[in-house]
Amino acid sequence: MSVLVILEQRDGKWNRLSFEALAAARAIAEAVGGSVNAALLGAQTESLANEAAKCKVEKVFVINDPLLAQYTPEGYTAALQQLIEAVHPKVVVFPHTYQVRDFAPKLSTRFGRPLISDVVSVKTSDGRAMFVRQLFQGKLSADVHSSGDPQFVSIQAGTFRATEPGDQAGSVEKFPAKLDASQIRSKPEQPFREAQRSVDLTAANVIVSVGRGIKEKDNLPVVEELAKALGAELAASRPICDNGWLPMERQVGSSGQTVAPKVYFAVGISGAIQHLVGMKGSKTIVAINKDESAPIFETADYGIVGDLFEVVPALVEEIKKSKA
Amino acid sequence: MKIIVSVKQVPARDSALRVNNDGKWLDESDLSYEMNEPDAYALEEALQLREKLGGEVVVVCAGPQRATQTIREALAKGADRAIHVEIAEGPALDALATARLLAKAAQSESPDLILTGLQSDDLGYGQTGVIVAELLGFSHATIVMEVEPQDGTVRVKRELEDGWFQHVVLPLPVVLTIQSGIKKLRYATLMGIKKAKTKEVKTIAASELEADASSSAAMDQVYLPQRSKQTQILTGNSKEVAHQLVEKLKFEARVL
Ligand SMILES: Cc1cc2nc3c(=O)[nH]c(=O)nc-3n(C[C@H](O)[C@H](O)[C@H](O)COP(=O)(O)OP(=O)(O)OC[C@H]3O[C@@H](n4cnc5c(N)ncnc54)[C@H](O)[C@@H]3O)c2cc1C
Ligand SMILES: Nc1ncnc2c1ncn2[C@@H]1O[C@H](COP(=O)(O)O)[C@@H](O)[C@H]1O
Numbered sequence: 001m002s003v004l005v006i007l008e009q010r011d012g013k014w015n016r017l018s019f020e021a022l023a024a025a026r027a028i029a030e031a032v033g034g035s036v037n038a039a040l041l042g043a044q045t046e047s048l049a050n051e052a053a054k055c056k057v058e059k060v061f062v063i064n065d066p067l068l069a070q071y072t073p074e075g076y077t078a079a080l081q082q083l084i085e086a087v088h089p090k091v092v093v094f095p096h097t098y099q100v101r102d103f104a105p106k107l108s109t110r111f112g113r114p115l116i117s118d119v120v121s122v123k124t125s126d127g128r129a130m131f132v133r134q135l136f137q138g139k140l141s142a143d144v145h146s147s148g149d150p151q152f153v154s155i156q157a158g159t160f161r162a163t164e165p166g167d168q169a170g171s172v173e174k175f176p177a178k179l180d181a182s183q184i185r186s187k188p189e190q191p192f193r194e195a196q197r198s199v200d201l202t203a204a205n206v207i208v209s210v211g212r213g214i215k216e217k218d219n220l221p222v223v224e225e226l227a228k229a230l231g232a233e234l235a236a237s238r239p240i241c242d243n244g245w246l247p248m249e250r251q252v253g254s255s256g257q258t259v260a261p262k263v264y265f266a267v268g269i270s271g272a273i274q275h276l277v278g279m280k281g282s283k284t285i286v287a288i289n290k291d292e293s294a295p296i297f298e299t300a301d302y303g304i305v306g307d308l309f310e311v312v313p314a315l316v317e318e319i320k321k322s323k324a
Numbered sequence: 325m326k327i328i329v330s331v332k333q334v335p336a337r338d339s340a341l342r343v344n345n346d347g348k349w350l351d352e353s354d355l356s357y358e359m360n361e362p363d364a365y366a367l368e369e370a371l372q373l374r375e376k377l378g379g380e381v382v383v384v385c386a387g388p389q390r391a392t393q394t395i396r397e398a399l400a401k402g403a404d405r406a407i408h409v410e411i412a413e414g415p416a417l418d419a420l421a422t423a424r425l426l427a428k429a430a431q432s433e434s435p436d437l438i439l440t441g442l443q444s445d446d447l448g449y450g451q452t453g454v455i456v457a458e459l460l461g462f463s464h465a466t467i468v469m470e471v472e473p474q475d476g477t478v479r480v481k482r483e484l485e486d487g488w489f490q491h492v493v494l495p496l497p498v499v500l501t502i503q504s505g506i507k508k509l510r511y512a513t514l515m516g517i518k519k520a521k522t523k524e525v526k527t528i529a530a531s532e533l534e535a536d537a538s539s540s541a542a543m544d545q546v547y548l549p550q551r552s553k554q555t556q557i558l559t560g561n562s563k564e565v566a567h568q569l570v571e572k573l574k575f576e577a578r579v580l
Contacts, residue, residue, distance in 0.1 A: 015485075073454075073464065098485050102466045105419065105451035109458040114418040114541040117449055130544065136446055140341055140350075141549045146418075146541040185463040189491040191484055206579075212337075230580075242505025255483055262579045284577040286569065287555075291338070293548065302572055303557045304565045314566035322570050322580070 002034025004089035005057075006080065008097055009040065009048050010071070017095035017155075019162035022055055024122065024155040025093040026163065031124040032090055037061065039175075041079055043069035049172045054165035061087075061175040067184060073103040074184045079177040081110050086175070089150050091129065096154040108152040115152040116144050118273075120159040137272040138295035157254075157277050197249040197257075199233070206232035207261045209252055209279070210240060213268015213289065213308055217245040222312050223267055229319040235259070237269050253278035268308050271296025288312065325379035325473065327370045328435040329403065330426055330453070332360040333387050333394040334446040347545050349415040359394045362441025366502040368509050369471055370439050371402045377473060380404045382433055386425050388413045392525065399520035400512035407433075408527045411537070416447055418539040423455035428535040429528065431460060435497060437478070442467050442501040450501075457499035464499040465492050469506050 005025035008015040025036045035058040040049050042064060049062045063079045076099075084092060084107075092108075094100040096118050108115040116131045123130040123143065130145050131153055201207060208227040214220060227234045234250060241251040252259055254274040264282035269275060271287070271294055279285070280299050287300035288311050297303045304311050335341070336356045344351040359367075370381045383398045385391050386409040395406045409425050411417070417425075430438055438460075440453035457464035469489070470481035479493045483503055512520075530537050556572070558565040573580040 098467060098483070101450050102454070105454040106458045106464075109420065109423075109455050112420075114420040114539070115449075115451055116541050117419075117451060125544075134549070135448060135546065136335075136341060137448065138549065140343075140546055142543045142546045144541050144543055148540060185495050186465065187493040189493075191488045191490040193487055194489065238505065244508075254485060255487070258486070263573065263577070284573070284579050286573075292557075295549070297555050297557070298549070298551055298553050300553075300555050301577065302569060303555045304569065305557060305559075306562060306565065310562040311565065314562035315569060318563075318566040318570045319580075322574065 002032055002089065003029045003036045003091045003093060004084065004087065005036060005038045005093040006100075007038050007040045007052055008095055008099060009042055009045060012044070012048065014048065015095065015097055015099075016162065017097055017157055018052075019055065020157065020160045021093050021095035021155045022057070022163040023160040024119070026056060027122045027160065028091050028093060028129050028153075031122055031129045032127065034090065037087070037089070039063065039080065039083055041068050041076060046172070050169070051165065053170045053172050054168070055163045056166060057170045059170050060172045062172060063175050063177050065177060065179050067179045067181060070188050071099055072184050072186050072188060073106055074186065075179060076103045077107045077110065078179055078183055080107055082177045083175050084111070084150060091151045091153065094152075094154040096156050100154050104152065104154055111150060111152075113148065113150065113152055114146055115154060116146060117154045118156045119153050120156050134273070137270060139293060156273060158280065199247075199249045201233055201235055201250065201252065201257045201259045204233035204259070204261050206230050206263045207235050207252075207259055207282075208232045208265045208267065209235040209237065209269060210246075210267050211237040211269030212239045214240070217243070219309070220245060222309060225316045226265065226267070226312050229316045232265070237275050266296050266300065267312060269296055270294050271299060325373060325377045325437060326433065326435045327373060327379060327381050328430050328433060328438045329363070329367050329370045329381060329383050329398070330438065330440040330456075331363045331367060331383050331385045331394060331398050332441070332444050333357045333385065333391040334360045334444060337445065343546055343548070347547070348543055349546060352413065357390060357394065359397055360441050360444050362443060362502055362504045364509055365504050365506055366439040366441050367398055367401060367403065368507045369502055371510070372507060373437070373471065373473065382407065382435070384426055384429050385409065386411055386422055386530070395525055396520050397512060399523045399525070400516040401510060402516060403523075405524040406526070408525055409530055409533065410527055411530045415543060417537060418541040419447075419449040419451040420455055421537045421539045423452045423459060424535040425530055425533055425537050426452065427456045427459040428533040430456065437497065438462070438499040440499065440501050442503050453499050453501035460497075460499075462497045462499050463494045464501070465494055466501045467503050468500045469503055471500060
């Protein structure tokens with residue numbers, strides 16, 4: 001076997017990034033030769049495993065254990081260590097989810113191996129896979145290879161098109177992992193959500209989103225004017241909310257809201273992946289940034305390279321004019 | 325409570341990044357540096373815990389000689405002392421190699437708590453803290469928003485995806501990777517800056533630590549990402565681009 005992809009579910013529901021990781025695993029298998037197997041952990045995952053088996057994999061290993069009902073880094077690491085030792089994959093592929101961030105480095109360390117995290121594409125070099133990952137929040141790319149097996153890689157969200165189920169199904173095989181409650185030191189409580197949000201950005205047609213380029217809280221009226229002229233909701237990148245300049249509920253991104261308005265204005269936002277995942281479904285994206293190499297321009301439909309303090313007021317005036 | 329905070333020095337945000345001649349790392353000649361942002365929050369959390377519970381805050385930093393500037397900043401904000409693991413300038417280490425150095429340096433201190441940032445702004449591995457925990461046999465939690473020490477344990481609030489959170493209780497000693505923005509950061513006072521000059525900084529060469537600090541994930545090449553999307557970049561003065569954009573939004577995208 002060559003490539004083992006670790007799928008993710010919680011309470012019987014898929015994390016959809018699993019299927020993007022599956023697609024990446026297939027690309028890696030093509031590069032290094034061999035087949036793709038998958039693994040799924042939980043307490044009761046047979047029906048999900050049957051679904052996954054239809055996604056162009058040879059086999060899905062299911063590790064079911066009451067101790068895996070709730071995720072813990074110790075439980076997941078112990079179970080997967082046993083599977084990897086039993087089946088000897090050349091490459092182990094994860095979706096780059098928060099859960100994977102929590103345990104995959106622990107697992108790869110058990111094998112004395114580095115994890116190549118946040119991979120955005122795969123190349124081949126001398127029969128081995130070469131992985132492309134981003135540095136500096138997307139401002140730079142790096143080709144990374146690691147010597148020795150197994151290789152551990154995690155796949156960034158939105159970089160591979162999710163594998164769709166087909167007609168042919170691979171097999172599903174139970175893998176009995178030996179787990180011991182005493183190994184599990186962290187005691188997780190039930191996940192919860194904070195109080196209801198009073199702002200529903202998902203309903204907005206137009207969003208003006210502001211980032212650290214605004215420099216100071218006192219400059220916010222610059223973008224508030226734009227939002228007013230457009231009849232738009234105001235939103236922000238994480239640092240703006242971290243600083244308390246705008247309330248948390250206006251944050252867009254992986255730890256904020258996911259929005260898909262008709263128009264999304266990214267003003268002074270660099271375009272880190274955690275922000276992009278929250279807004280890249282927008283119909284039209286406008287980016288205003290003074291740095292022409294800012295990653296946001298890769299996602300935008302229209303880009304203006306310039307100082308927001310000049311561009312935004314000019315834009316407000318043009319909009320008012322066009323509405324008059 | 326004895327707390328170690330790992331603090332990394334990274335190129336300042338908004339730096340213009342240029343690849344060096346061999347194409348394997350950056351041209352560092354005209355970069356300026358600062359403390360990795362999440363580490364500033366890890367330090368703040370550590371200082372507040374010490375103020376509440378007493379104990380000591382020790383900063384650990386692996387980096388070339390220039391990193392002393394960031395270490396001094398951490399001391400000026402109130403850390404008690406520091407360990408500087410000195411590594412050569414040049415291509416970055418992988419997370420495993422860095423973690424081996426940090427773990428060795430931390431081990432002799434027998435800390436109750438190790439706080440790291442959740443991610444470095446330059447390499448963005450998002451791994452170092454978790455690996456340190458595994459190497460030391462400590463428990464760990466990532467993307468931590470709140471830290472409540474209890475008797476022999478710590479209860480933390482973790483951030484999950486899509487607005488979900490979770491509390492987890494962990495036995496000490498523990499490694500926590502701290503999310504940005506969880507507390508308001510303090511500034512170094514003049515007094516603090518003065519005092520920092522007298523605080524202990526122990527410098528250890530990486531080679532003295534007897535840790536395997538060779539990277540097995542090597543960067544073969546670094547480069548500016550190729551653009552694949554056909555973004556329309558509007559050009560002209562502010563008034564011109566504003567006018568063009570309004571036209572495009574009206575007649576091309578039909579969204580105004
Ligand atoms: C686990 C995790 C979860 C996260 N969740 C989120 C999330 O939900 N949402 C989120 O947004 N981030 C999130 N982040 C943070 C994310 O990685 C970035 O740090 C953040 O999005 C950066 O915000 P920014 O673009 O406003 O700031 P920066 O990256 O600092 O960018 C500021 C930009 O403004 C530009 N600029 C500066 N001055 C001007 C000017 N005068 N005119 C025009 N442009 C100017 C600069 O060129 C730069 O591109 C998360 C990170 C992690 C690790
Ligand atoms: N060279 C270093 N010196 C000190 N701490 C580091 C170093 N590299 C990484 N860290 C810590 O590990 C965290 C995660 O880094 P990374 O795994 O590179 O994303 C950082 O926020 C730091 O707290």
